[in-house]
Amino acid sequence: MKIEIKSKDGLGMLAAFAEKVGGTLENGRVKVPEEFGIGFIQGYSFDERLRMMILNYELRQDFAISRRNQPTNMLIFNFQHIIKPSNSQTGFKFQPSVQIATQGLNVELFVPKNTIQNSISLSIDADYLRELIGSRIDHPLVNNILENKQPLLFEEFVFAPLLKVVDVIVTNNVPIPLQDFYYRLKTQELICQLLIELISRNDKKVYGLNIADIKMLYQVKERLLQDLEKAPSIAELSRFSGMSETKLKRLYNQVFGKSIFQYFQNFRMHEAARLLREERLSVSEVGYQLGFSNLGHFTKVFEEVIGVRPKRYSKSVNEVLMVPQK
Numbered sequence: 001m002k003i004e005i006k007s008k009d010g011l012g013m014l015a016a017f018a019e020k021v022g023g024t025l026e027n028g029r030v031k032v033p034e035e036f037g038i039g040f041i042q043g044y045s046f047d048e049r050l051r052m053m054i055l056n057y058e059l060r061q062d063f064a065i066s067r068r069n070q071p072t073n074m075l076i077f078n079f080q081h082i083i084k085p086s087n088s089q090t091g092f093k094f095q096p097s098v099q100i101a102t103q104g105l106n107v108e109l110f111v112p113k114n115t116i117q118n119s120i121s122l123s124i125d126a127d128y129l130r131e132l133i134g135s136r137i138d139h140p141l142v143n144n145i146l147e148n149k150q151p152l153l154f155e156e157f158v159f160a161p162l163l164k165v166v167d168v169i170v171t172n173n174v175p176i177p178l179q180d181f182y183y184r185l186k187t188q189e190l191i192c193q194l195l196i197e198l199i200s201r202n203d204k205k206v207y208g209l210n211i212a213d214i215k216m217l218y219q220v221k222e223r224l225l226q227d228l229e230k231a232p233s234i235a236e237l238s239r240f241s242g243m244s245e246t247k248l249k250r251l252y253n254q255v256f257g258k259s260i261f262q263y264f265q266n267f268r269m270h271e272a273a274r275l276l277r278e279e280r281l282s283v284s285e286v287g288y289q290l291g292f293s294n295l296g297h298f299t300k301v302f303e304e305v306i307g308v309r310p311k312r313y314s315k316s317v318n319e320v321l322m323v324p325q326k
Helices: 010-021 126-133 140-147 160-171 176-198 211-224 234-241 245-256 260-277 283-289 295-306 310-322
Strands: 002-007 029-031 037-047 050-059 062-067 074-080 097-101 108-111 116-125 153-157
Touching (some): 010 029, 010 037, 037 176, 050 176, 074 176, 097 176, 116 176, 260 295
């Protein structure tokens, strides 16, 4: 059995989801019944210009969402793998990231069964966002997003300031009368933190995308990260994608904000940090596991990406874990 939902907006989707799974929609929240899975979906529609959905669940059935008649001027900010899983969930090893999609690129969603969803999705009217910012930002990429005149997609790794905001959103127990006011401010804070990161990109020109190219770029990304010990060559990825090397490098850099090799190294070092932090492996074990024969080189790359040497990172994590809990 597959759960299929067709809706033109977020809160309509919540009501349809509740009806499909036999749940109850109360204060914008639907708890997933045990026979269908675990977790919840929470939605806030502050007005027609700004909405937020919190998705923290795992379903035992396929889940398909089709959104129709979406307002054409809406921008979508989708923060993925960003909510800490409950004790009953496992496999939280994806790097937190956020996708920014302009018009027409976020109308279909299919989630296979047993897939953990821990994300926050924001939709905001582009004109309203420009109104909030208050003045034109002299940055080609951000201006192209705000103009919202061509299909674009960008992805960023999620960094510490954003993770702190997300943790507050998910864990704070806000009184119901103040929830709309509180979460409206938090959605604006998330978007502001993201724009701060995007401004650091040096894109001089952006190219419109089609769905086929986007799907292929994500297949290339998956192929790139299959084996963190060694990156495939650009020539191999070009043959795999059916794109010329020039086009592949240009579009990959535009969507993910880094060259293919930079992205590989960045992801690799964040995985190294996770292994040090969560698996409690030694620095040498992590370095060798990720394909580094020279631990000095591993240390240098780790410090360039994470900001500290791996031994210092591991020590600081251990010191935090040893602090008694009140």
